[in-house]
Amino acid sequence: MTAAEQEPTILVEGLSHTYARRGSAVEVLRDVRLRVERGAYASLVGPSGSGKSTLLSVLGGLERPQSGTVVVGGTELTGLSGDALARFRRSTVGFVFQHFGLLDTLTASENVELALTLGGMSRAARRRRADELLGDVGLAGRAEHRPFELSGGERQRVAIARAIANEPEVILADEPTGNLDVDSAAAVAALLESLRDERGTTLVVVTHNPALAALADFHLRLVDGQLVGATALEGVDRDRLA
């Protein structure tokens, strides 16, 4: 194992985050410390308003950390420029949203290709890669369908194919089964688990779905902007994943 591989994929130290709401400052994250090893599957749970989405946004480079240190995939996010954050989001993380986040005017294949386009891949290579990814998520025959022609589960699988298009080290999922029926949720949960098992992708999943949370190696619980519970500090030993 190289030194780089020994580094945790996600390392957060002393992260605090404040929003201004109606003239007053609201501290949504307070001195968060977190360490997630390479290839781990962490579930992030907590009541509404506890700061889950904000933590996910900071880890994914959607927002700049206001304080502390945040390192994801070897990139220190504090102080990155807008374009550098965009490059980080393109190459290091993949997002899966509860609302799927697919563009209605594009086909399933074009939605996947969009992530590759931003990565600068050629048209023919994009097409090949999108077909391959849709095949991997079991949607080989649905490449030319638009989102409204797909079921919820199929849309989420397209979104997952898009999230892994640029082979990110980390997948950040925000309630990925929140809009799905039980069967579709199970299929999506299995797909996410396979990403960790087959690709070694690190997963951080915000979920209220007990079945999805149960697949995680450990649970991170946010209460009033603070991570609570021993697992939040210790992360998971890579040997447990073997």
Next chain:
Amino acid sequence: MVSVALAASLLTALVAVATTARTRVLDQITHGGPLSSISVSAAAPSPGQGGLDNPTPGHAKALTGAALAQMGRIAHVTAVIPVLQDRVIVVPPAAPPSGSRLCLAPPDNESCHPSGTASPVAVPAFDDSIVGINLSDRSSIPVSLLAGTYPSPRSTTELDVTLSYLSHLGLGQQQASEIVGTDVEIGAFSVVARGFRIGLRWTTAEIVGVVTQQAGSGGLLTYPGLVRADFAWTAAGRAFGDSDAPKSPYVAALVQADQLSHVQGVRNAIAAIGYSSSAPQDVIVSVEKYLHVIEIILTAIGAVALVIAALGIANALLASVRERRREIGVMKAIGARDFDVMRTFLIEAGFLGLVGGLLGVALGIGVFLGIGSIANGYLIAQGLPGVPITLAWQIPVGAVLGATVISVLAGAVPAGRAARVAARQAVEA
């Protein structure tokens, strides 16, 4: 997009109509010749009238080849086109062309009643002049075609006739096309023996077209070859004491300056060589000023419509940005930079402008052709030559480009606003 299309069509139609009207008005002033054309007479300049558009010429003075060559060397002169002329007797054809209702022979001619419907027209021979000019560069000479075509280059057996020829035959302009294809006999005068014995050199030529021309004064127009031959015949009379026979075949010349502002300088140089000239430069400058104002007003109306349409695009795109905040957030979440988002909206605005512009230009050309057709119908009914319904390529290209550029500019504010949408919108929505 509809508003852009309508605005672009309005702009295209207005500019096209304004340009065509301008061409028509200037064409009337220059008789179809270029704006910077100078007409040189076979006469000395009249003292003190150098600055006038159309001064009274001085005493007659032969226009020689050497003088024309000298004019060709004046600074800013791009061409010198000599005009030749000879007096001739014209004998209209004895038989009408096949299928024509015209009957040009005397009534007692049996061939004069081909259909029995037309009244015979008796046309005696008449005096006229034949004008020779190089018709190859027709944009440089004051000649407009009314019917038929121009003679073949360097032909000595084809000619065009003017409306004066038609009036000799008792015909109107509406019947111009019926004279095309008939033959005419031309007899050049000459004194052939002492005691002023006149001889005529006859040539038969085919009338291939009907024109209006201001190059010289004569009812017949052709390339110089035929006129040169007739002139040589006439000039030979000087050997038999005909002192009135012309010394030079050139009765005038058209001198072309490279631009309107150089016309007066060229005219001064021509006067220095010793010849009188005229050019409608003052009238053209005045008329152009007024026409330019009209063009500006019409273009401004179209441009204002385009700007209003562009504001519509801006408004629609702003609404689109509001509705697509989550989509923009998702694009950023998968790696789009602010610039990528801005470019997407600018391309969208440009696409709307381009498609709207193309549709509008197509509609505008249709409107322009419709107006042109109605105007031509009126002019021809009045016995006037029609307006050429041609559209300079710059007008539709400019309208499409203008619509696209204005739309892109209008999209700048919404695009900037889209670029500033926080990536976090992807999670929050």
